[in-house]
Amino acid sequence: MDISIGKSVDGVPLWVIEISDKPGIEEAEPAFKFVGNVHGDEPVGRELLMLLANWICDNYLKDPLAKMIVENVHLHLLPSMNPDGFTLRRRGNANNIDLNRDFPDQFFPMNEDISSRQPETRAIMRWLREIHFTASASLHGGALVANYPWDGTEDRRRHYFASPDDETFRFMSSIYSRSHRNMSLSKEFEGGITNGAAWYPIYGGMQDWNYIHGGCFELTLEISDNKWPNASELPTLWEYNKRSMLNLVASVIKTGVHGRIYSSDSGRPLPGFVLIKGINSTQIKASRGLADYHRMLAPGAKYEVVASMPGYKPKTTTIWLEEGAMTLDFILDPIATTVENQLKSICDCSCSGRSSIELMGFVWNAHLGVYFLLVIIVLAFICILFRRRMPVLKHRQTGVLKKSIVV
Ligand SMILES: [Zn+2]
Structure with missing residues (x-):
């Protein structure tokens, strides 16, 4: 063309x-x-x-x-x-x-x-x-x-x-x-x-x-x-x-590391950025429409790849890049949704169907208010630990790209 x-x-x-x-x-x-x-x-x-x-x-x-x-x-x-x-x-x-x-x-x-x-x-x-x-x-x-x-x-x-x-x-x-x-x-x-x-x-x-x-x-x-x-x-x-x-x-x-960046809530592609920790160069932009990124990197080394996008929590993963290219997709969590989820978790674990306002009233009306608050904080912490979404990273070597370069 x-x-x-x-x-x-x-x-x-x-x-x-x-x-x-x-x-x-x-x-x-x-x-x-x-x-x-x-x-x-x-x-x-x-x-x-x-x-x-x-x-x-x-x-x-x-x-x-x-x-x-x-x-x-x-x-x-x-x-x-x-x-x-x-x-x-x-x-x-x-x-x-x-x-x-x-x-x-x-x-x-x-x-x-x-x-x-x-x-x-x-x-x-x-x-x-x-x-x-x-x-x-x-x-x-x-x-x-x-x-x-x-x-x-x-x-x-x-x-x-x-x-x-x-x-x-x-x-x-x-x-x-x-x-x-x-x-x-x-x-x-x-x-x-x-x-x-x-x-x-x-x-x-x-x-x-x-x-x-x-x-x-x-x-x-x-x-x-x-x-x-x-x-x-x-x-x-x-x-x-x-x-x-x-x-x-x-x-x-x-060669290099390639992939796409998605949002965890809607699954839509995110035109975010990719950087390599310790390499102070221009961040690689994912494309606007498909959110694919392609980052040239010398093989035979370990790299920490960070994907970010305004409004989302950045994610980091460590790769060992061998002779072939590596495909690495990122799924980022929206910051607002993360906070909402955590609040919901606290409510689910400690309220058992009661609204948080009712619970607060109960606690303050009782003589053991401080004690109950402490219990709630501990319960909330345990809930967050269990419910926290683990990073989902596709981490694979693609067959066609794995071949070493003929030099
Ligand atoms: Zn010239």
């Missing part, structure tokens, strides 16, 4: 291809996006995304990975974020602005003036508000490395600057580099991956903004040393990157 998410400075539509068995329809599935040609003079990504779209459509009935992606992910491809720069064969857009320096920055709010932000940047920002992306990657040229947040440092110096999800980002970057023909063999970057700020700090980048504002785990992939190779080299570049691209998309279903 083709949609335009906006227009460039020169009015060229920013076309997006959505690949899914139900494009345009909301499903309880993660969404992934690839953005190519952010820099006008780096066209390899734009070509590879067209090849990726064709390959998945041609192979989804034959190739298990293509089938898994079509059936379980909503994959969005924006082959060119900067069509004007591409036409001009230069880095910036028609206003000669570097789009990967045009996003709001966490440390240096130099570009907070929305009216001066480029239309291509604004289109991406709107897009992220509309669609709940679990992860994404932008494609660049001029080097061969998978780059992960943070891209900028607070002191403007060049050094490793880990984000709260450093482990997960290293894991995702390694999926790309190790699935690539030669990225992981890099002499410049160990394992073919790098922290953005350790390479060179940038400000106003798209990668950090996606992670901070959308809870979307974005990588910046440098996929070709030569920015503008001959067209005859494209089939080779495609072959080198094909498995990496597919495996990175599939990582949003093969």
Whole structure:
């Protein structure tokens, strides 16, 4: 399905291809996006995304990975974020602005003036508000490395600057580099991956903004040393990157923790939030309609997952995440209903059919008022203990997702 998410400075539509068995329809599935040609003079990504779209459509009935992606992910491809720069064969857009320096920055709010932000940047920002992306990657040229947040440092110096999800980002970057023909063999970057700020700090980048504002785990992939190779080299570049691209998309279903959040009283889906204790990053939002959430996490570790929703009691559960993905649903109790239930419990246990006002009158009229009050408090406490709803958590490993990643 083709949609335009906006227009460039020169009015060229920013076309997006959505690949899914139900494009345009909301499903309880993660969404992934690839953005190519952010820099006008780096066209390899734009070509590879067209090849990726064709390959998945041609192979989804034959190739298990293509089938898994079509059936379980909503994959969005924006082959060119900067069509004007591409036409001009230069880095910036028609206003000669570097789009990967045009996003709001966490440390240096130099570009907070929305009216001066480029239309291509604004289109991406709107897009992220509309669609709940679990992860994404932008494609660049001029080097061969998978780059992960943070891209900028607070002191403007060049050094490793880990984000709260450093482990997960290293894991995702390694999926790309190790699935690539030669990225992981890099002499410049160990394992073919790098922290953005350790390479060179940038400000106003798209990668950090996606992670901070959308809870979307974005990588910046440098996929070709030569920015503008001959067209005859494209089939080779495609072959080198094909498995990496597919495996990175599939990582949003093969790893991490996924589930839905429901209300205990009505059973309706709750568009709540999920966070991991000890990881101080943006909370992952469950979708508005189906309340599904998808949280990328590095495997081989124990995590405390907390689900919350205003007006409901938060719930926490501890998981041991192995190689495969884990499905974890939450059922939250409304705060008001909980209080009502507890009051009802007290009444049921101590009144035996009498109203609480009658009981209070009896107690105060008797000489042993204080004694009776104490008995009621103890009884109420026992009732609450017995009647308290135990957390109901579905905690299972799904067969299809359990397989380890082919890297
Ligand atoms: Zn670039």
